[in-house]
Amino acid sequence: MPECRLYLITPPALPDLTGFADSLARALDAGDVAALQLRLKDQPDDAVLRAAAALRPIAQARDVALLMNDRMDLAKQAGCDGVHLGQGDGDPVAARKLLGAEATIGVTCHASRHLAMEAGEAGADYVAFGAFFPTGTKQVQHQAEPEILEWWAEMFELPCVAIGGITAANCAPLVRAGADFLAVVGAVWSHPEGPAAGVRAMNAAIAAA
Numbered sequence: 001m002p003e004c005r006l007y008l009i010t011p012p013a014l015p016d017l018t019g020f021a022d023s024l025a026r027a028l029d030a031g032d033v034a035a036l037q038l039r040l041k042d043q044p045d046d047a048v049l050r051a052a053a054a055l056r057p058i059a060q061a062r063d064v065a066l067l068m069n070d071r072m073d074l075a076k077q078a079g080c081d082g083v084h085l086g087q088g089d090g091d092p093v094a095a096r097k098l099l100g101a102e103a104t105i106g107v108t109c110h111a112s113r114h115l116a117m118e119a120g121e122a123g124a125d126y127v128a129f130g131a132f133f134p135t136g137t138k139q140v141q142h143q144a145e146p147e148i149l150e151w152w153a154e155m156f157e158l159p160c161v162a163i164g165g166i167t168a169a170n171c172a173p174l175v176r177a178g179a180d181f182l183a184v185v186g187a188v189w190s191h192p193e194g195p196a197a198g199v200r201a202m203n204a205a206i207a208a209a
C-alpha cells in the first residue's frame, strides 16, 4: 500500500489565537502530520499574517510544512513553505515565480481530470480532488469519486490530495485508491476527544486502510 499522510487545515476562523496555537502544538505532537494549511476565510490581511507568525514556528519546528490558503502574496510575506490555490486564486506559474523553486504549490482540481493535468503542466506540486463526502466546513459544488484518485495515481507521479468530509471512519477507500494525502478540518478540530485524538484516529485509520 502506498504511503498516505495527513494534511491538516485550520478552522476557517481563529478567535483565540493563543489557545489555538497550544491545541495545534498538541495535535502535531500526537502523530504524523505532513502539512498545515492556514485557511482563514474572509479575514483581514493583518489577522492572517498575525496567525501565520504565531503558527509558523510551531509547524516548522515539527517539520510540518505551512501552506497559505488562497494568497501567494501573503505566503511570501509570512515566510510560508507554500500556497494552496483554488481555481480562482491565481496562476501556479506566477506563484512559482514569486515563491521560488522550493515552495510547495497545490491546486484545487475539484473532480476534473482536465484541471489536474493542467495544474501538473503549470508546475503544481500536488493536485487536490474533492469533495469526497458531505462536509459542514464549506459549501461545495463538486463531488469526487475515489476512481479519480486511482486514475491519477496510475497515470502520474505527482502527488494527489483528497479533501471534503473525510473522517477516520470513511477514509479507507481513498487511501486504497491512491491518495497521497488526506486533507481534513472537522475530523481533527471537531473530534469529540479533541484535536490530538483526531490526529491519532486519522493516523490509525490510514495505517489500517
Ligand SMILES: Cc1ncc(COP(=O)(O)OP(=O)(O)O)c(N)n1
Binding pocket: 007, 037, 039, 069, 070, 084, 085, 086, 087, 088, 089, 106, 108, 128, 129, 130, 138, 161, 163, 183
Ligand atoms: C488541500 C486543499 N484542497 C482543496 C482546497 C479548496 O480550495 P478552494 O477551492 O480555493 O476553496 P477555499 O479553500 O479557498 O475555500 C483547499 N483549501 N485545500
Ligand SMILES: Cc1nc(C(=O)O)sc1CCOP(=O)(O)O
Binding pocket: 108, 110, 129, 130, 131, 132, 134, 135, 136, 137, 138, 140, 163, 164, 165, 166, 183, 184, 185, 186, 187
Ligand atoms: C476547504 C475544502 N475544500 C473542499 C473541496 O472540495 O475543494 S472541501 C473543504 C472542506 C474540508 O473540511 P472538512 O474536512 O471539515 O470536510
Ligand SMILES: [Mg+2]
Binding pocket: 069, 070, 084, 085, 086, 087, 089
Ligand atoms: Mg481558495
